[in-house]
Amino acid sequence: xxxxxxxxxxxDLRIALPSLPLRLQEVGRFVAxxxxxxxxxxxxxxxxxxxxxxAAFTRLAKAIGYSGWDELRAALxxxxxxxxxSPFSGRAKGRRHGPQADVALVADKLEAEAAGLPRxxxxxxxxxxxxxxxxKRIWITGYRSCRSVAELxxxxxxxxxxxxxxxxxxxxPDDLDLGAFRPGEAVIxxxxxxxxxxxxxxxxxxxxxxxxxxxxxxSLSAPMAEGADHVLLFEAASSPGFFxxxxxxxxxxxSLAAVTFSLGGTAAxxxxxNTEARLAAASTxxxxxx
Amino acid sequence: xxxxxxxxxxxDLRIALPSLPLRLQEVGRFVAxxxxxxxxxxxxxxxxxxxxxxAAFTRLAKAIGYSGWDELRAALxxxxxxxxxSPFSGRAKGRRHGPQADVALVADKLEAEAAGLPRxxxxxxxxxxxxxxxxKRIWITGYRSCRSVAELxxxxxxxxxxxxxxxxxxxxPDDLDLGAFRPGEAVIxxxxxxxxxxxxxxxxxxxxxxxxxxxxxxSLSAPMAEGADHVLLFEAASSPGFFxxxxxxxxxxxSLAAVTFSLGGTAAxxxxxNTEARLAAASTxxxxxx
DNA sequence: CGATTCATGCAACAAATGTTTCATGGCCGT
DNA sequence: ACGGCCATGAAACATTTGTTGCATGAATCG
Numbered sequence: 107x108x109x110x111x112x113x114x115x116x117x118d119l120r121i122a123l124p125s126l127p128l129r130l131q132e133v134g135r136f137v138a139x140x141x142x143x144x145x146x147x148x149x150x151x152x153x154x155x156x157x158x159x160x161a162a163f164t165r166l167a168k169a170i171g172y173s174g175w176d177e178l179r180a181a182l183x184x185x186x187x188x189x190x191x192s193p194f195s196g197r198a199k200g201r202r203h204g205p206q207a208d209v210a211l212v213a214d215k216l217e218a219e220a221a222g223l224p225r226x227x228x229x230x231x232x233x234x235x236x237x238x239x240x241x242k243r244i245w246i247t248g249y250r251s252c253r254s255v256a257e258l259x260x261x262x263x264x265x266x267x268x269x270x271x272x273x274x275x276x277x278x279p280d281d282l283d284l285g286a287f288r289p290g291e292a293v294i295x296x297x298x299x300x301x302x303x304x305x306x307x308x309x310x311x312x313x314x315x316x317x318x319x320x321x322x323x324x325s326l327s328a329p330m331a332e333g334a335d336h337v338l339l340f341e342a343a344s345s346p347g348f349f350x351x352x353x354x355x356x357x358x359x360x361s362l363a364a365v366t367f368s369l370g371g372t373a374a375x376x377x378x379x380n381t382e383a384r385l386a387a388a389s390t391x392x393x394x395x396x
Numbered sequence: 397x398x399x400x401x402x403x404x405x406x407x408d409l410r411i412a413l414p415s416l417p418l419r420l421q422e423v424g425r426f427v428a429x430x431x432x433x434x435x436x437x438x439x440x441x442x443x444x445x446x447x448x449x450x451a452a453f454t455r456l457a458k459a460i461g462y463s464g465w466d467e468l469r470a471a472l473x474x475x476x477x478x479x480x481x482s483p484f485s486g487r488a489k490g491r492r493h494g495p496q497a498d499v500a501l502v503a504d505k506l507e508a509e510a511a512g513l514p515r516x517x518x519x520x521x522x523x524x525x526x527x528x529x530x531x532k533r534i535w536i537t538g539y540r541s542c543r544s545v546a547e548l549x550x551x552x553x554x555x556x557x558x559x560x561x562x563x564x565x566x567x568x569p570d571d572l573d574l575g576a577f578r579p580g581e582a583v584i585x586x587x588x589x590x591x592x593x594x595x596x597x598x599x600x601x602x603x604x605x606x607x608x609x610x611x612x613x614x615s616l617s618a619p620m621a622e623g624a625d626h627v628l629l630f631e632a633a634s635s636p637g638f639f640x641x642x643x644x645x646x647x648x649x650x651s652l653a654a655v656t657f658s659l660g661g662t663a664a665x666x667x668x669x670n671t672e673a674r675l676a677a678a679s680t681x682x683x684x685x686x
Numbered sequence: 687c688g689a690t691t692c693a694t695g696c697a698a699c700a701a702a703t704g705t706t707t708c709a710t711g712g713c714c715g716t
Numbered sequence: 717a718c719g720g721c722c723a724t725g726a727a728a729c730a731t732t733t734g735t736t737g738c739a740t741g742a743a744t745c746g
Contacts, residue, residue: 127723127724128723129723129724130723132492142477145435146435146436146473147473148702148703148704149703150702150703150704158725159724159725160703160704160705160725161704161705161706161724161725161726162707162724162725163704164704164706165723165724174704174705174735175704175705176703176704176705180536183436183437187432197700198531208522208525208655208658208659209518209522210518211654211655211658212518212521212522212651212654212655213514215512215520215647215650215654216513216514216516216518216647216651217513219513219647220510220511220512220513220514221510222510223506223507223509223510223513223643224503224507224510224729226505226506228499228500228503228506229499231502231598232498232499232502237496247451250551250680251548251551251552253551254544254545254547254548254551255544255549255647257543257544258541258544258642261540261541261543261544262541265634265639280455300681300682301681301682302680302681302682303680303681303682304680306682312594313414325424325429326406326410326428326429326431327428327429329682332408332410332413332414333410333411333413333414334411335411336407337407337410348653349552349555349650349653351650352548352646352650353513353646353647353650355642356481356544356643356646357505357506357509357641357643358641360505360639360641360642360643361502361505361506362501363638364501364505364641365498365501365502368498369498391590391591391592391593392590392591392592392593392596392619417692417693417694418693418694419693419694419695420693438732438733438734439733440732440733440734441737448695449694449695450733450734451694451695451696451734451735451736452694452695453734454734454735454736455693455694464734464735465734466733466734466735505711540746585722647737
């Protein structure tokens with residue numbers, strides 16, 4: 107017994123549309139075109155905007171096989187629900203072993219991570235960068251795999267603000283730094299599920315001290331995001347695989363550093379040039395000439 | 397003229413959360429974690445699922461500056477509304493300064509980096525993973541901003557192969573490790589333009605010692621890629637901005653770790669479980685229950 | 687220890703929601 | 717042209733919604 111084609115409410119609508127009375131077609135098209143409003147606003151509200159009778163919506167729902175507008179809307183709501191539980195459930199299924207499967211796994215992973223990046227909100231990053239620009243001092247925290255993100259951010263920010271940026275715990279036990287947070291300073295905490303106690307402690311200390319708290323996390327409900335002045339979200343679980351994905355966090359960190367640098371203007375530029383010159387003088391780099 | 401600090405309802409919530417009464421924090425967290433349901437389902441419905449009083453939702457809304465739950469939900473609904481035909485039509489156009497320009501810059505950057513990921517070749521990653529799987533020992537190197545990539549790789553590999561993975565320089569000056577490379581071992585070197593002398597030295601030492609050399613780099617002509625058994629390429633300059641992009645390198649590192657883990661089979665799985673259990677026992681993590 | 691404030695659950699309220707009924711008007715077949 | 721049919725809008729309906737007042741109990745301060 108095969109499933110007779112997943113019945114999406116929108117496809118139900120589209121299929122039945124041509125055989126409907128004129129007025130219901132109108133309303134049907136309106137719903138299809140404004141399905142987001144259909145799930146969020148009230149029937150009468152939609153009717154007013156569509157210039158139709160509220161009853162038409164009930165009739166439309168019944169005409170395409172639902173018990174009423176409520177049920178149609180519930181179906182639309184479910185259909186629109188954001189990806190919740192791994193859309194890859196079916197994927198890892200038939201996996202045998204062997205090279206092909208691994209290649210496919212990597213390709214899927216990369217693709218999924220690529221899809222996650224444009225979903226990152228740019229606005230909050232810019233606002234957070236402004237906060238960093240204004241901060242007298244910047245602390246950065248991240249544990250476990252997030253440590254790498256923290257260190258990258260630390261590295262890039264120090265290129266043009268060497269004296270004012272510091273990793274929490276860089277000069278002794280982390281706890282010693284917690285008491286050093288001051289108002290006017292910024293504290294960046296990076297973390298995702300499962301959250302470490304240590305990172306939450308840092309976030310709380312920052313909040314209590316009145317410092318500007320910036321959280322880079324996978325969820326607004328992450329404990330270190332509570333009370334944060336800026337939350338930058340990425341999708342840690344967006345890719346199939348065994349470890350949470352950090353590409354989103356890295357992308358955020360680099361964007362944050364880039365905008366902060368941009369805000370720094372010529373002063374930042376000069377500092378960066380100085381740093382580069384120093385590294386070159388120490389012949390850190392291989393000369394570009396082959 | 398100036399944008400008066402975009403006031404997102406979720407950030408309103410987050411900021412006010414810590415100073416709220418206990419019960420309101422509870423429902424506040426619930427709302428933050430289920431913001432989609434918050435916009436689509438009814439207050440009483442949510443209350444039932446959250447195990448709270450309906451009145452708490454009204455009180456929460458008022459506590460964070462809204463006239464009532466209706467207004468809060470309306471704000472949430474607007475915030476969630478899908479891409480409104482991009483408010484930045486002529487994005488990278490003639491804009492010079494201002495917040496708009498920064499937002500556009502970040503969005504462009506993210507988009508460009510997303511475009512770069514699918515261009516990464518999966519096949520070489522799988523082959524390199526197989527080399528790692530066969531290696532008796534794994535060394536990892538990266539300097540400057542690549543250090544973060546190296547540390548991430550080190551961290552993830554050590555989750556299931558703790559005794560066999562080591563950062564070059566982890567136990568003393570880097571140079572001391574160079575003489576320790578042996579055939580049958582693998583050395584991973586990460587770097588991009590401008591290339592550091594140190595990373596090239598590690599690569600050459602690995603090659604001379606007969607170890608398997610894996611290079612993660614931005615070009616086939618990178619000096620550390622010379623003589624490498626596996627070269628994994630990413631696009632460091634793919635995005636506009638001031639620092640080279642590391643998302644590609646991170647994505648490669650994570651894929652590499654994932655496939656290596658996959659090759660490790662049940663043994664690797666068991667090791668990972670042990671590690672996780674140990675971390676849990678040390679109560680590193682915040683318990684998942686809200 | 688007593689007075690007070692405040693958080694919290696319950697119950698009643700008015701407003702708004704989706705549905706149904708009814709009257710109207712256009713359409714087609716005969 | 718007439719009668720039946722159905723689409724359509726307006727109004728009445730029961731239900732559900734968000735809100736508010738009140739009583740209770742815990743915590744706070746004098």
